[in-house]
Amino acid sequence: MTRAVPTSADVARLAGVSRATVSYVLNNTNAVRISEPTRRRVHEAAKELGYVPHAAARSLRAGHSRMVLMPTPAVSVGPLYNRFLSELQWSLSRLDYTVVQYGRVGLTGEEAARAWAELRPVAVLAPGAHDLGPQGVALLKRSGARAVITFGPYQVDGAHALLMDQRSVGRAAGAHLLARGRRRIGVIIPQEPGLEAFSRPRADGVRESAEGTGAQVVEVALPYDEGAAARLAARWRSLGLDGVFAYNDEYAMLLMRALQDEGIAVPDGTGMVGADDLMLGRLLRPRLSTVRVELPSGQELAELVDRMVSDPSAEPPARQLLGAELVERESG
Amino acid sequence: MTRAVPTSADVARLAGVSRATVSYVLNNTNAVRISEPTRRRVHEAAKELGYVPHAAARSLRAGHSRMVLMPTPAVSVGPLYNRFLSELQWSLSRLDYTVVQYGRVGLTGEEAARAWAELRPVAVLAPGAHDLGPQGVALLKRSGARAVITFGPYQVDGAHALLMDQRSVGRAAGAHLLARGRRRIGVIIPQEPGLEAFSRPRADGVRESAEGTGAQVVEVALPYDEGAAARLAARWRSLGLDGVFAYNDEYAMLLMRALQDEGIAVPDGTGMVGADDLMLGRLLRPRLSTVRVELPSGQELAELVDRMVSDPSAEPPARQLLGAELVERESG
Structure with a gap:
């Protein structure tokens, strides 16, 4: 337990390569040609040391992360919406995003945006558009979020709105x-x-x-x-x-x-x-x-997020999300 | 939107102080004496620039974060457990932890531990103890987690177990x-x-x-x-x-x-x-x-997490969490 956390420098030393090479190999960068035997040596050294790349360090180097932040909804939202959120998370992870939910801990508006921004997400999917506000959206974007997407009844300046018109x-x-x-x-x-x-x-x-x-x-x-x-x-x-x-x-x-x-x-x-x-x-x-x-499929929305991260200006500012259909039984 | 993300160097320049001073002031460090007017100047500069500290950079400097990671439970767990989790998150945030939930995206065992470890949490609260395994716990600890706490029916080597004996x-x-x-x-x-x-x-x-x-x-x-x-x-x-x-x-x-x-x-x-x-x-x-x-109060568990982060060896390895009481009505 008191063993030091292995770093990429340890991996480099064991594999007999530079730290840059370790970084190229473990981040699957194709910009640089690295031979198969070298790649194998790096992977084996990383495995032997139990080295885990640090997402934060990686995002500091890259200038942005692959983290999609979804604040936890304020109220219990029911099984339908939960299933939708879960499918969305799966779909995002298949597109190689890391999805984290930020606990709903009483923060609203700019204060919430500031707390989320500290994690430097590349995209924010916020249920409850109304309490984020244009200042909150601007703050998130200044902190590196390429896509800020709100779910809710209203549109917020600067954010892409997935309108759920109840x-x-x-x-x-x-x-x-x-x-x-x-x-x-x-x-x-x-x-x-x-x-x-x-x-x-x-x-x-x-x-x-x-x-x-x-x-x-x-x-x-x-x-x-x-x-x-x-x-x-x-x-x-x-x-x-x-x-x-x-x-x-x-x-x-x-x-x-x-x-x-x-x-x-x-x-x-x-x-x-x-x-x-x-x-x-x-x-x-x-x-x-x-x-x-x-609700639309989580797959569809995950692809929207991915397109917005690639090119934030390519999507229209809002789209309607909810369909509603009456199911007649016996009570009325 | 294309404006550069303001850094602590920008804040230092505007306030006319060193980056170290900015860091001391914004992280509320008391190790160094800094005059009130200087503190005020730093805060004003940060506000003017819309500067948000980078949690990742801060945790890289400090060697550990204040992030508590809670994987989202695999199955919908019902209103009782949801209320408990929500209260726990509130209590942790009052103790100045940032709580994030990691989306349940099909990862189990060591693979899940590796994904969580990339975020370098200082503590992990994992529902579903059984699929983490001792290797997963060890990997998280090597990556800097001071407390790995599982909820569930079993105890896992190396983790603190909150036993929920159904x-x-x-x-x-x-x-x-x-x-x-x-x-x-x-x-x-x-x-x-x-x-x-x-x-x-x-x-x-x-x-x-x-x-x-x-x-x-x-x-x-x-x-x-x-x-x-x-x-x-x-x-x-x-x-x-x-x-x-x-x-x-x-x-x-x-x-x-x-x-x-x-x-x-x-x-x-x-x-x-x-x-x-x-x-x-x-x-x-x-x-x-x-x-x-x-279930015990979220407050109580948040304090347990905090004690374990301060001194991982101070707590007994397991405790029983669940009470069960029959409520008799009419059906049986």
């Missing part, structure tokens, strides 16, 4: 409830911090779908809590709602249970639509109608 | 079902890859609880899939089980729905216990009995 989710739910004849539609607004970025545009989408139809849209606050759901169910009849968009499938399960315990039938009393198409929705009775959210 | 979860479930008079107990084994590390020891725990009681324990494979659950429910009566430990609350929900659709009553026909105490268990009818898993 309004399309609300629009799909609203249009479906209206087509089934619902005329006074509740929209559940979760009270957990961090979810506004999703819940606000989803509610806006329901309102957009109702424009010009004469139908009413009513926002209903609901914390993710059994007692609160029971209290809401107890005053449900007084709200006069005949349909509800429950924000997502988990809130739909919470609300459906509370309504059923109160003797309010779904869908006869109130038609209900969730979102995200989780397994649990299929296990409810009645089976939950939901909005399936479609 | 058997205690199975034991709590088994003991409860036995106390309720169940004599032939099924144990659900999920078929999703990556879950064996949890499901095997949980099943072992149920078996341990039944030792010497004359009760039988039967393993039952179940993929997380509606059709498979329906097929299992159709042959449930032929299995002759009067109790079941459903691996976790999500599998319990899947199985309970399939049994109820098949006309098998819970708990009268089959008593059922889940695990993890998720909200959805409370929303089922009958309400799901479950095993609540208790």
